[in-house]
Amino acid sequence: MDVRQLGTVDYLAAWQLQRDLADTRLAGGTDTLLLLEHPSVYTAGRRTLPHERPGPTAQGVPVIDTDRGGKITWHGPGQLVGYPIIRLAEPLDVLNYVRRLEESLIKVCTDLGLEVGRVDGRSGVWVPAAAVGRPQGRRDRRAGIAGDDAARICAQLRL
Template sequence: MDMRHLTGHVEYHAGWDLQRRTHESVRTENLGDTVFFLEHVSVYTAGARTNRAEYPTDGTEVVKVDRGGKITWHGPGQIVAYPIIRLAKPFDVVEYVRTLEQAVMDVCATLGLETMRVEGRSGVWVAADPADAPDPRLERKVCAIGARVAKGVTMHGLALNCDADLTAFDRIVPCGIPAEDADVTSLTAELGRRVTVDEVRPLLEAALADRLAPLLARTAEAVPAPA
């Protein structure tokens, strides 16, 4: 897999266009399996299952996208990974999503944060702590996942909050989950120290390379990516 780091803050439509072009090249085997790592300019994106009631109430623009999941936020301080890879047949979309989750859970464990899955909800979570006084903490999502598989090749991916400004989530119903039911968090908030995208990126690259390898249609002689 070719791991590519895009510098700066990438405008969402530019990143989406890059995904589509890369997807076509991987599908036609003109390009090998590729994973992009980046930070976006602040933006809200909504999957097909998003309800209008979950949108920002102030009219902020929301980009409708062709991935799974509901509405979420992307922006500085959040590392986004877009694997554009050809899955081995027969491929299982649920297995692919679980593999992305496990890669992120590996990263969190390396950093000293215990995480989990929540039944019926995608992503990576920190457990509730009802004994935490004076304000018991709900289950908290640290990483959102929204993927698409078209013609056996993946698009979109995961968004892991490192040191992002979490107030951006206050204006929406993130992932369609009401605030009284669950919350959103970051590695920085949970670990009590600043955890940057630059610190997390190499850990996430290694975890994805390890966890995705068994799912790839071609692992030995992938078409090399152009320089």
């Protein structure tokens, strides 16, 4: 497999590169894995509903309609993105492929000491982002929050 670490790449440029590599792969080329990050961008999959699209609070972050499944997704600085361009065995079983990708990511993250897992009914590998706790007393107004540093997690995945 040809692994390409590309740094920061505009989403549309990466999308075109994926299409070009897919055409090359179909013509007998090698499997390729693109590793990169994008400038801040939302991508809307085919199942994105109008009310799920970012509104005025997106502050100039582009929203790009894509040909993938799923819903709205944010990509941006500090987030490692991988695009495998591979030939799948026949008969095609896309769900099995997605689950195998998830298993691979769970293993890598676990080996790095990260707490990850699946969410029932959803695709993907999920990282607990934050915990919120508060005392049980009626008069006590203390509360605590703890969050994971997404940039640190992404840096670990680049090892």
